[in-house]
Amino acid sequence: MGETTIDDIAKEAGVSKATVSRVINNSSSVAPDTREKIQAIIDKRHYSPSAVARGLSKRTSSTIGVVVPEVDNPFFGEILRGVTEIIDRNNLSLICCNSDDDSKKDYKALEMLKENRVRGLLYTPATDYSDKKQKKRLEKLLNEIDTPVVLLDRKIGLDFDGVYFDDRQGIYDATQALIKGGHTKIGIINGTLDRVLARIRQDGYLEALRDAGIEPEERYMFFGDFRMGTSYKLSSQLLSMEDRPTAVLTCNNRTSMGFFKALFERGESMPKDIVCIGLDRIEALELFQTDFVYIKRDAFKMGRKAMELLISRMAFPDKPISSIILDAPLSREDAESLKRFKK
Amino acid sequence: MGETTIDDIAKEAGVSKATVSRVINNSSSVAPDTREKIQAIIDKRHYSPSAVARGLSKRTSSTIGVVVPEVDNPFFGEILRGVTEIIDRNNLSLICCNSDDDSKKDYKALEMLKENRVRGLLYTPATDYSDKKQKKRLEKLLNEIDTPVVLLDRKIGLDFDGVYFDDRQGIYDATQALIKGGHTKIGIINGTLDRVLARIRQDGYLEALRDAGIEPEERYMFFGDFRMGTSYKLSSQLLSMEDRPTAVLTCNNRTSMGFFKALFERGESMPKDIVCIGLDRIEALELFQTDFVYIKRDAFKMGRKAMELLISRMAFPDKPISSIILDAPLSREDAESLKRFKK
């Protein structure tokens, strides 16, 4: 029988579809009794207007696009939960893309979102697009989408709104806490420095060392790719060094996992044999490793903030570009906990 | 300047928009040189046709709807990764909804998907809709959406395609493995039995006990809600029983977490003090609890299979309804591992 359309309703009610449209949208005034009659028919037939027809007609859509690099990483899962909460509250809908940290898929997702004429875009770039040509191309594409965009978690030096964590400060504080605990040989398992995420973290680490008058040692710095397997290998190397660090920073949740795997495999434990501060919570780890201190990033909040920023941008297209920086504090800052860092 | 439309391209090329449409869609033949000319203009202007206008015109869309109860649960994260993989491969797009296991949000999501005239629907019901009236209402809504639907992970007794895990068999096997290890007092931390997910698991448990001639003991059965906090409480109760079980089944990943939290808090360990088989992997747990045996469900595969089933349903609307049952084997079945279950 096909979907019921506004025409069907209009006919059954004996009015024009303009009038039906008015009651649907509660726009200009409609005589109370015709409104009721129309509403009754709508209810009876469970009619709901086509969002796509409406979108075309109004030249605007109510769908938001989001692209994340790893849907199955709890960090992004939390972000998505935050995003969907605000989406729901505003009667929007969400087209969700997974880029798998692959720039090809990233482009493809963006193209798709462009075709879908999304009303706004939440975007976590798959890579840094540090190559100038690539960046130009990305910028062009983003502009073609011609809709507000809010960057998520990863800066790429383009002029868009964004929500980020203060990872630099987080790592700085962590490093400092370790130093205060008496450590001077502090290792770091990071990503390669051509990724801005890694550079920022490295900066926090180096700065804290220098501020404490400690000369950074290159052999204590390990650069991988934020994946567990790589971190596992690097951590094994680190742990078997002759003159190894007494404390280690692991720069994301996957990296921490790799580190602990390597550590436990050696029959060592924390903080007895070595101390570690990680970036991001690892829930299951807390079951037994109750004194794991980590840099706490509230991804749920990031999702909410980003979506709110997007909505505000949609409302005020001309307001100045803004970046929201969320803090990334240590999960514990009480003296009690920090004492455990003592060498 | 507004988005470029098919009209702009047509004018610049000096042809009708019908012809432009033909080159975009590669439909009927177009003279090679006009095709090239048009394509050049399209490329130059980075034109891509509006999916919404096309959808309206073709009376069909290329977007799929998905509703999951917890975006931030790794289990559903994996499912989404599987889904997006097939989505990408078929040039579809995904509208993603999070129901938070709340039937109000569930309805709302479905309504929204209906308005968006999705081409197909992957649906994990928030609740069982076991109330007859509720179920009728849900069925009606699902039918109004008037599009193929594939149920994910949760059966609700409606006549749709679906992909499920064989949890009953999984729990059966787990129970049997414990029995073979000499256990007769086997506890279970399950969800309330008005949820079909819990009933199925309970069935597997009871059946295995009976098949072994063991009389099920009510006091060893605990019914919560599949959340960690609840499981923690129930597990604490179980662990402090006078005549407590020597082995326990935990019926999802959150439940296992709650169990281990309670266990470790008591300073007990596994398998020394008690044995546990869980449902679903807990990656971080493997860092130290390397002998945790669990019922393995490949959520990534479930996502892929479900999306493939949906596509095949879209292609063959009249084929008979089918359910795909994915197996849920023990993570280890070697004698070596199972030996650890020995009482």
Place this chain on the structure above:
DNA sequence: CTGAAAGCGCTTACAG
């Protein structure tokens, strides 16, 4: 308060 008409950006028979 209400309707006729134009328009949103496409596709697709139908002619030629």
Place this chain on the structure above:
DNA sequence: CTGAAAGCGCTTACAG
């Protein structure tokens, strides 16, 4: 091989 025209299901000035 190509174009004019109708239509997809809505919304929105414009009249009345």
